[in-house]
Amino acid sequence: NTIEKGSFTWSAPSNIALVKYWGKKDKQIPANPSVSFTLNNCKTITKLTFVKRQNDTSKCAVQADFSFDLFFEGKPKEDFKPKIQKFLERVHLYLPFLAAYHFTIDTQNTFPHSSGIASSASGMAALAMNFMSLEKALNPEMTDDYFYQKASFLARLGSGSACRSIKGSVVVWGTHANIKGSSDLFGVEFPNVIHENFKNYQDTILLVDKGEKQVSSTIGHDLMHNHPFAERRFAQAHENLDQLSTILENGNLDEFIKIVESEALTLHAMMMTSMPYFILMKPNTLEIINAIWKFRNATKIPICFTLDAGANVHVLYPENVCEKVLQFIKDELVGYCQNGQYICDEIGIGSQLI
Numbered sequence: 001n002t003i004e005k006g007s008f009t010w011s012a013p014s015n016i017a018l019v020k021y022w023g024k025k026d027k028q029i030p031a032n033p034s035v036s037f038t039l040n041n042c043k044t045i046t047k048l049t050f051v052k053r054q055n056d057t058s059k060c061a062v063q064a065d066f067s068f069d070l071f072f073e074g075k076p077k078e079d080f081k082p083k084i085q086k087f088l089e090r091v092h093l094y095l096p097f098l099a100a101y102h103f104t105i106d107t108q109n110t111f112p113h114s115s116g117i118a119s120s121a122s123g124m125a126a127l128a129m130n131f132m133s134l135e136k137a138l139n140p141e142m143t144d145d146y147f148y149q150k151a152s153f154l155a156r157l158g159s160g161s162a163c164r165s166i167k168g169s170v171v172v173w174g175t176h177a178n179i180k181g182s183s184d185l186f187g188v189e190f191p192n193v194i195h196e197n198f199k200n201y202q203d204t205i206l207l208v209d210k211g212e213k214q215v216s217s218t219i220g221h222d223l224m225h226n227h228p229f230a231e232r233r234f235a236q237a238h239e240n241l242d243q244l245s246t247i248l249e250n251g252n253l254d255e256f257i258k259i260v261e262s263e264a265l266t267l268h269a270m271m272m273t274s275m276p277y278f279i280l281m282k283p284n285t286l287e288i289i290n291a292i293w294k295f296r297n298a299t300k301i302p303i304c305f306t307l308d309a310g311a312n313v314h315v316l317y318p319e320n321v322c323e324k325v326l327q328f329i330k331d332e333l334v335g336y337c338q339n340g341q342y343i344c345d346e347i348g349i350g351s352q353l354i
């Protein structure tokens with residue numbers, strides 16, 4: 001098949017890890033398995049327009065060159081281009097047609113720019129989906145399984161956690177002995193039946209600090225090389241995923257909370273004990289954590305927190321306590337957020353063709 005020109009638009013969500021990926025074995029191969037909830041509202045929407053180039057360099061054995069323009073929220077965005085260039089270089093081995101087209105990449109996020117919410121997972125996932133749509137147009141016989149698995153494989157090469165933003169509500173990335181089909185190369189939907197306690201699970205993201213990240217995740221992952229606690233941590237992630245996998249089936253929220261909060265604090269403990277060391281929490285992060293614990297003790301409502309590699313707090317809770325928790329957030333937590341900002345999200349299903 002040859003295709004002269006066309007366009008696709010995909011949306012891809014962000015995700016929040018319950019068992020964290022922190023550390024790589026090798027290039028884009030995780031040192032331990034991780035699992036995340038896919039989000040629903042925080043997403044990147046990317047339109048990919050493609051036109052066949054006159055001077056097709058795809059057959060050029062030495063080095064293919066790529067041709068693309070990049071727009072972010074309608075405006076040319078030069079400073080994102082090196083990231084995309086690097087992504088194209090990494091994936092073109094698996095998508096040999098890339099150098100044959102000129103691309104216009106038009107991208108936007110549904111969450112506020114520089115809110116401290118990483119857009120690399122949703123951004124790389126949305127781009128990977130678009131490239132897979134083009135590949136499918138060129139090879140229409142491709143199966144759906146192959147399509148999504150390869151999309152996740154490609155997204156991983158852009159940003160590790162992006163491979164968990166392709167398909168499914170609960171996604172495992174990284175080989176784990178007890179999780180059927182799990183792989184270091186792509187994310188897989190959690191294979192067992194998930195308890196209804198987790199149906200429409202809520203994630204309210206409290207924006208504590210919207211500043212630029214202090215440590216890029218590339219540098220962060222590198223800090224796990226020669227880290228004094230690395231081996232124990234990687235083993236712990238396997239144990240936690242094992243337990244969490246049972247919890248996701250039996251719906252035990254007390255046990256869920258223990259693992260999820262411990263994982264968040266462990267991620268930050270790894271950063272505090274690396275060399276160089278970092279504290280990515282802010283005073284208000286700790287205020288929020290303490291307020292959540294106090295509220296949980298007093299009300300027995302099963303809410304908990306998790307953190308990414310930053311100061312923002314994800315507040316996780318079941319749908320049936322939504323009203324009470326939102327009231328608590330408004331009364332007691334919003335004051336700790338920068339400009340009072342927070343985002344209401346919930347578990348989603350993955351990328352979608354628009």
Ligand code: PMV
Binds near residue numbers: 016017161162217
């Ligand atoms: O996908 P990366 O390389 O940006 O790493 C993300 C790492 C964490 O968000 C901190 C944890 C995770 O598993 O998502």
